[in-house]
Amino acid sequence: MKRVLIISRQRLIGATNGSSAYLIGLARAIREAGMEPHLLQPSPGIMGRIPFFRTHTDVGAFASHKVRGVARLRRWFVSRDPAVWRDAAVGAARGLARRAGFKGDWSRDRPRPYAIAAEWSEADREWLRTEAGGRDWDVVIADYAFQSEAFTVLGTPRARSAIIMHDLFHARPASGEGGEKDSVALLTRNEELAMLAKAGTVIAIQQEEAAFLREALPMSRIIIAPATHEPDPPATPGDPLRLLFVGSRTAPNTHGLGWFLERCWPMLKAASPATRLDVAGTVCTDFSRRVPDGVRLLGLVPELAPHYACAGIVISPLRFGSGLKIKLIEALAKGRPVVATPVTLQGVAETCGQAVIEAESAEGFVAGIVALQRSEELRMRLSIDALRVVTEHFAPLSAHRDFRAWLQDAANGSDGPGRLLPPDASAPISCFQ
16 A cells, blocks of 8 residues: 655644644545555654643544654653653643732743744654655655655655645735734745745645645645535524634634624624623633633533534634634534634635625624524525535545545656656746735
């Protein structure tokens, strides 16, 4: 069986956030192509301040999974670094202090640096050479542009390499209100393109970013592999007075939810006093002491399905960001009416727009929610449209067709229909956009 190596530095516990769900979905597509995905993670920094975790069963999509500096016992991953255990204890103590009402700087949360974008160390390179070097990998895929260093370390032929882009990091600061606060906008345009140009193929998540890359990297092959979800018709219509927001602890989610609570929530409660909002995901960490009445912070929940079943409306109030908003596809797949900002629909407005109520202003956002609460017919129409959109554009079998075709081309050493360069050539970058 042909083997695909994926190099990643995101913490992969399961489909607990958009980027992890996306990577697991691509691993499943690799299996559907009749190939075997293997995951190597050369940085122990992915543990952050978590000394151990147990992966979900969906991580079993990978045939093997190793992390440098981390011991594994079946589905348990345990850090060997004493500093991680120390930071976990200190972080827990600070959290308890904040919940007790202490507000000093000493109690402030101090997350570890963003592991995905960290510079490669020589220890990272040497571990990857030891674990993967000399093996006959049919395809090598870097998860995010920051991992393009792996191609140099392993000497991967250009035609057999690809980068899963996720989103355009350099575009995030200018993508909307609050973008300058993005904690992961670390690259200039030319820096990001130089990283992406190291691979023969770039895997884009949505149409707008793929179009940008086709002009900016004219000698690279660009394919689109969106986030996928099987449509799941709702068993119940849900309570229209119950809203749901799902998000991980990222700057776009934190800023968007903060904007909704500050600007929209007072108007919504005045127009519809019985409205309640459930917030699920690690984004709750940033709001543990400052939510208004009617808002419930659920944190990281074992299963989202029961919460989608109870909610009648899903909100996505993002004000900046790039890539494909994967939780949007999840909500549509559940057949839930969605009220979203234009940022949420970037790259998929033509595909998903008719299944979503779009609103830029706080007044428009509230008006969209109230309209759904008052009209069962409107909720039903959007639910039907949502399931149709997912069936036609985001079901795995059709959405990943181009990705599976590329895998076969690359594994067979063929350039395929794209514009790949020979292994000894370099890719020009267009700077005139």
